[in-house]
Amino acid sequence: MSKEKFITLTSQAVPLSIENIDTDQVIPARFLKATTREGFGENLFRDWRYDGEGKPKSDFVLNDKTYSGKILVAGKNFGCGSSREHAAWAIYDYGFRVVISSFFADIFKGNALNNALLPVQVSDVFLKKILTTVAQKPTTEITIDLQQQKVILEDGSNESFEINPYKKICLTNGYDDIDYLLSLRDEIKVFDTVNS
Amino acid sequence: MTKLTLVERPTQTSEVETGETLSMSHEPKTLFDKIWDAHVVKRSEGYPDALFIDRHFIHEVTSPQAFDGLRKRGVKVFNPSRTTATADHNVPTKDQHLPIKEALSRFQVETLRKNCAEFGVELYDLGHPFQGIVHIIGPELGLTLPGMTIVCGDSHTSTHGAFGNIAFGIGTSEVEQVLATQCVLQYKPKRMKIEINGKLGKGVVSKDIILYVISKISASGATGYFVEYAGDTIRNLSMEARMTICNMSIEMGARGGLIAPDETTFNYIKGRKFAPQGEAFDALVKKWEQLTTDKGATYDKVLTYDAADIAPMITYGTNPGMGIKITDRIPTVAELRDISEQTSFTKSLDYMGLEPGSQLLGKSVDYVFIGSCTNARIEDLRLVANMVKGKQKASGVEVWVIPGSKQVEEQAKKEGLDKIFEAAGFELREPGCSACLGMNEDKVPAGKYCISTSNRNFEGRQGPKSRTFLASPLSAAAAAITGKVTDVRDLV
Ligand code: SF4
Numbered sequence: 186m187s188k189e190k191f192i193t194l195t196s197q198a199v200p201l202s203i204e205n206i207d208t209d210q211v212i213p214a215r216f217l218k219a220t221t222r223e224g225f226g227e228n229l230f231r232d233w234r235y236d237g238e239g240k241p242k243s244d245f246v247l248n249d250k251t252y253s254g255k256i257l258v259a260g261k262n263f264g265c266g267s268s269r270e271h272a273a274w275a276i277y278d279y280g281f282r283v284v285i286s287s288f289f290a291d292i293f294k295g296n297a298l299n300n301a302l303l304p305v306q307v308s309d310v311f312l313k314k315i316l317t318t319v320a321q322k323p324t325t326e327i328t329i330d331l332q333q334q335k336v337i338l339e340d341g342s343n344e345s346f347e348i349n350p351y352k353k354i355c356l357t358n359g360y361d362d363i364d365y366l367l368s369l370r371d372e373i374k375v376f377d378t379v380n381s
Numbered sequence: 382m383t384k385l386t387l388v389e390r391p392t393q394t395s396e397v398e399t400g401e402t403l404s405m406s407h408e409p410k411t412l413f414d415k416i417w418d419a420h421v422v423k424r425s426e427g428y429p430d431a432l433f434i435d436r437h438f439i440h441e442v443t444s445p446q447a448f449d450g451l452r453k454r455g456v457k458v459f460n461p462s463r464t465t466a467t468a469d470h471n472v473p474t475k476d477q478h479l480p481i482k483e484a485l486s487r488f489q490v491e492t493l494r495k496n497c498a499e500f501g502v503e504l505y506d507l508g509h510p511f512q513g514i515v516h517i518i519g520p521e522l523g524l525t526l527p528g529m530t531i532v533c534g535d536s537h538t539s540t541h542g543a544f545g546n547i548a549f550g551i552g553t554s555e556v557e558q559v560l561a562t563q564c565v566l567q568y569k570p571k572r573m574k575i576e577i578n579g580k581l582g583k584g585v586v587s588k589d590i591i592l593y594v595i596s597k598i599s600a601s602g603a604t605g606y607f608v609e610y611a612g613d614t615i616r617n618l619s620m621e622a623r624m625t626i627c628n629m630s631i632e633m634g635a636r637g638g639l640i641a642p643d644e645t646t647f648n649y650i651k652g653r654k655f656a657p658q659g660e661a662f663d664a665l666v667k668k669w670e671q672l673t674t675d676k677g678a679t680y681d682k683v684l685t686y687d688a689a690d691i692a693p694m695i696t697y698g699t700n701p702g703m704g705i706k707i708t709d710r711i712p713t714v715a716e717l718r719d720i721s722e723q724t725s726f727t728k729s730l731d732y733m734g735l736e737p738g739s740q741l742l743g744k745s746v747d748y749v750f751i752g753s754c755t756n757a758r759i760e761d762l763r764l765v766a767n768m769v770k771g772k773q774k775a776s777g778v779e780v781w782v783i784p785g786s787k788q789v790e791e792q793a794k795k796e797g798l799d800k801i802f803e804a805a806g807f808e809l810r811e812p813g814c815s816a817c818l819g820m821n822e823d824k825v826p827a828g829k830y831c832i833s834t835s836n837r838n839f840e841g842r843q844g845p846k847s848r849t850f851l852a853s854p855l856s857a858a859a860a861a862i863t864g865k866v867t868d869v870r871d872l873v
Contacts, residue, residue: 202724203724203725203728204721204722204724204725205600205601205700205722205725207837207839209818209837209839209840209841209842210839210840210841213819213841213845214470214818214819214820214842215820217442217820218442218471218485218486218489218820219485220446220449220488220489220492221445221446221449222446232840232845237827237845237846260724260725261601261721262600262601262604262634265600265601265604265700266536266631266837266839267535267536267818267837268534268535268536268550268551268552269442269443269552270443270446270534270552270553270554271553273552288601288604290601290604290634291570291604291605291634291636292536292550292551292552292636295551295552295555296552296553296554299552299554299555300554309721349427349429349568350427350428351427351428351429361554362554362555362558362566363450363454363554363557363558363561363562365566366431366558366561366562366564366566367454367456367561369422369423369562369564370459370562372422372423373422373431373433373459373562373563373564376422376433377433377459377460377463377563380433380435
C-alpha cells in the first residue's frame with residue numbers, strides 16, 4: 186500500500202537529549218489498546234509529557250513552545266525494548282517525519298522505515314553539534330536530503346547517513362514491503378510445500 | 382495500490398539463491414547461518430532477504446492493524462496452519478471466565494477472535510486449556526521446534542531460540558507481511574557467540590546468568606547481532622532455564638539468541654501435543670542432530686564468561702543493563718562504564734529513588750511479581766514453591782504468582798504448589814502477561830518497589846511511576862519472605 190513519499194525535508198527540530206529511550210517511554214503499554222494505527226500521537230511520551238492528573242509537564246520538551254518541527258533529535262540507542270510498532274506510529278502521528286540519533290535499536294529502525302518515518306543515524310560528535318545548535322537557536326532549520334543521504338545544518342555543516350538502497354527506494358516512492366513480497370508468491374508457495 | 386515490481390529495482394543482480402543451492406556449499410557455517418540460509422526464498426545483493434517463516438505466533442495487541450491491512454489489500458492469510466494465536470498481553474488474571482471488564486481490552490480480545498475466525502487462524506482464547514503467554518505456549522505445545530524460523534509481533538520471541546531455531550520479534554507491518562506471504566524481508570544480522578563455562582555457584586540460576594551478561598555488555602551491546610549461547614554451563618541447563626536466557630537476548634539489543642539442540646532439547650519435545658510423534662519424531666531427531674555450528678565457522682564477535690564469576694543479580698536502574706551482583710553497591714557517576722551516560726544514569730536513579738553508591742541489599746520491597754515469559758514456567762514455580770514451603774511472606778508485601786499458561790497453572794495445582802503458595806500468603810492467579818507490562822489491572826502503584834522475575838525495568842513498565850528490580854525467581858521468593866532485597870544464599 187502506498188505511503189507518504191519522502192524526498193527532502195527542511196524543518197526545525199525538537200531536542201530530546203536522553204539516551205536509551207525505550208519504546209515503553211515513547212508509548213506506554215496501557216495506551217496500546219487501539220486496533221487502528223491512528224491517534225497514538227496523543228499519548229506520545231505520555232508519562233514524560235503529562236503528570237498523574239493528565240496536566241502537561243512544563244519541563245518536558247514537547248510542552249515547550251520554544252521548540253517545534255518535524256524532526257526529533259534523541260540520545261543514543263533510541264527505540265530499544267519492546268517491538269511495538271505503535272512507537273513509530275505515535276511519533277509519526279504526532280507529526281515527526283525524521284528521528285535523528287547516534288544509534289538506533291534494530292526493531293525500531295525497521296518499524297520506522299516501514300512507516301515513512303526516517304531514522305537518521307549520525308556520529309556522536311555531529312549529534313552533539315545538532316543539539317548545541319538547536320539549544321542556542323531553537324529556530325534552526327535542519328535539512329534532511331534523502332537523495333544525497335545528508336543532514337545539513339544552516340551553517341552548511343553536514344554529515345552523510347546510511348540507508349539501505351532498497352529502503353531508500355521504498356521511502357522515496359512510498360512503496361511498502363508487502364507489494365514486493367506478494368510478487369514472490371509463486372516462489373514462496375514452492376518453498377512452503379517443500380518445507381511442510 | 383502501488384506495485385513494487387522487480388523492474389523498478391535498480392542495478393538488480395542476477396544472484397538468486399535458494400536454500401537448496403546454499404546447503405551444497407562446504408564452507409564451515411554457524412548454526413545461525415545454516416538455518417537462515419536454508420530459509421531464504423530470494424536474495425539479491427543490497428536488498429533484504431525474503432525469509433520464509435515456519436511458525437508465526439500472534440496476540441491481541443500487535444495483530445489487529447495487520448489483519449486490517451489484509452482486508453484493505455484484499456488478500457487472505459497465506460497459510461493459516463503456520464500461524465497460532467493466543468490472548469495474553471491484555472487479559473485479566475482474575476475471573477477469566479467472566480467477560481473482560483475494561484472496555485478497550487475486551488474490544489481488543491474480541492477483535493482477535495473475529496480476525497482469527499475470519500482468516501482461519503487457530504486461537505487459544507481465554508478459557509482454552511492451551512491459552513497462555515505466547516512464548517510459553519509455543520514450546521510447551523511442541524509448536525516450537527529446532528531448525529525453524531519463528532516470528533511474533535513481540536520482541537521476546539527470542540525465547541524460542543532455546544530450541545535451536547531462529548526466532549525474533551517483528552513489528553505489526555511485518556506481522557502483516559507474514560500473514561500475507563509467510564515471509565518477512567530481513568537483513569541478516571551479524572553473529573555473536575557468548576560462551577559460558579564452569580559451575581554455577583549456590584543460589585545462582587539462569588536468570589542470573591543472563592542479567593550478568595547484560596550488565597557486562599549493556600542494553601545495546603548486542604544490537605545488530607544474533608547471539609549463539611554455548612559452553613558447558615549452557616549445555617548443563619534445562620530447556621526451561623535455556624529459554625530464560627534466550628528470552629532476554631533482546632535486552633542487550635540482539636535480535637535473538639539460540640542454543641544448538643541436544644538430548645535435553647529432544648527429550649523436552651518428545652511427546653508434546655503438536656510435536657511429530659513416533660517414527661516421524663525419530664527421523665527428525667536425526668536431522669536436528671545436524672544443527673550445530675561447524676568447526677572453523679567464524680563469528681563476528683565472541684565473548685566468554687566464567688560461571689564462577691556469576692552471583693545472584695539484581696537491577697537498580699531503568700534499563701536491564703543496569704544490573705549488579707546483589708551484594709554489590711550501585712555504581713557512582715565516576716564508576717560509570719561510559720561517562721556520556723551520566724545524564725541517563727542520574728535520571729534513572731532519581732526515578733528509582735536510589736542513591737549512587739548505595740546498597741540494595743536490605744532495601745524494602747512492596748510487591749513481588751513472579752511471572753512473565755522469562756520466568757513463569759513450571760520449573761520456575763517449583764523453584765519458588767520449594768523455597769517458600771512452610772514459610773510466610775513478610776507482612777506488607779503483596780506477592781503475585783502469575784503462571785505462564787493454563788497448562789502451567791494446571792500442573793502447579795496437580796503438584797500441590799497452589800497450596801504452598803496459599804499457605805505462604807502468595808496469590809496464584811490465572812495466566813497472562815500481567816504486571817510484566819501493566820496493560821491489565823495488575824499494576825504496581827506509583828513510587829512502590831517491585832522485585833520482579835520479568836525482563837524489563839523501564840520507567841512505568843509495571844505501572845505509571847512503578848519501580849522495578851529485576852531478579853531471579855529465587856531472589857524474588859527470598860524477598861517475599863523477608864520483605865527486603867535479600868541474598869538468597871543467606872536463606873538456602
Ligand atoms: S510476559 Fe512480558 S515480555 Fe513476555 S510477552 Fe508478555 S509482556 Fe512481553
